[in-house]
Amino acid sequence: MVRSRDWVESTFGRFSWREHPTRRGAIEILGEWQRRNIVSIAPSFEVRSGRGRPLSVIYCHRLIAPALSRVLGDLAARCLGHLLNTFDGCFVPRHMGWDPRRRLSRHAWGIAVDVNARLFPYGSPARQDERLVAAFARQGFTWGGDWRTPDPMHFEVFDLAQPARPLEVLVDGERVVSGFLHEGRAVAPVREIGEALGARVEARMAEGEIEIHTPTGGHLR
Numbered sequence: 001m002v003r004s005r006d007w008v009e010s011t012f013g014r015f016s017w018r019e020h021p022t023r024r025g026a027i028e029i030l031g032e033w034q035r036r037n038i039v040s041i042a043p044s045f046e047v048r049s050g051r052g053r054p055l056s057v058i059y060c061h062r063l064i065a066p067a068l069s070r071v072l073g074d075l076a077a078r079c080l081g082h083l084l085n086t087f088d089g090c091f092v093p094r095h096m097g098w099d100p101r102r103r104l105s106r107h108a109w110g111i112a113v114d115v116n117a118r119l120f121p122y123g124s125p126a127r128q129d130e131r132l133v134a135a136f137a138r139q140g141f142t143w144g145g146d147w148r149t150p151d152p153m154h155f156e157v158f159d160l161a162q163p164a165r166p167l168e169v170l171v172d173g174e175r176v177v178s179g180f181l182h183e184g185r186a187v188a189p190v191r192e193i194g195e196a197l198g199a200r201v202e203a204r205m206a207e208g209e210i211e212i213h214t215p216t217g218g219h220l221r
């Protein structure tokens with residue numbers, strides 16, 4: 001159960017790219033697509049990278065950000081956060097399997113996520129916890145563990161269950177950054193907006209605070 005490249009491009013956009021000059025299998029996305037479409041979400045519980053570092057943000061396509069947030073929120077609400085041992089990447093501009101001879105990975109669009117990679121490597125028949133698979137499935141993600149060559153770490157968007165509406169933020173008529181509308185609220189990157197207004201933005205993720213130092217010396221919280 002995988003979507004066609006046409007569906008991916010018509011839903012999430014087309015971009016031009018070239019091979020990364022030094023990193024084999026990685027690509028560089030050219031033009032404005034990345035700035036307009038890739039957003040960050042903050043996990044609602046502690047999530048660690050494959051290297052064991054806490055992740056304060058996850059970068060993904062803006063149209064899947066609400067669904068991915070709901071997966072994490074759902075796991076937290078069911079006390080199942082421990083099923084997500086490591087978060088091994090979402091938006092990663094690269095070819096499938098880091099192999100330049102293969103097609104572009106869905107990770108290049110920021111619409112797939114890899115989790116628990118060490119326990120569930122590519123090709124392994126091991127099955128992720130059914131409750132984790134179900135949490136992703138409820139939000140429209142299909143699981144790579146069922147593929148002919150299983151990729152059990154991999155989940156990718158199949159349906160945009162409750163699609164987010166795109167949002168463009170303009171400052172004095174100039175497009176600054178993209179976000180999305182979700183449940184009646186605008187979600188957009190604070191740093192880009194603050195900096196477009198000439199402010200210095202300090203993110204203290206551990207404390208759950210973002211401080212904006214305005215150019216005039218006062219500050220907003």
Ligand SMILES: [Zn+2]
Nearest residue numbers: 112113114154
């Ligand atoms: Zn993957």
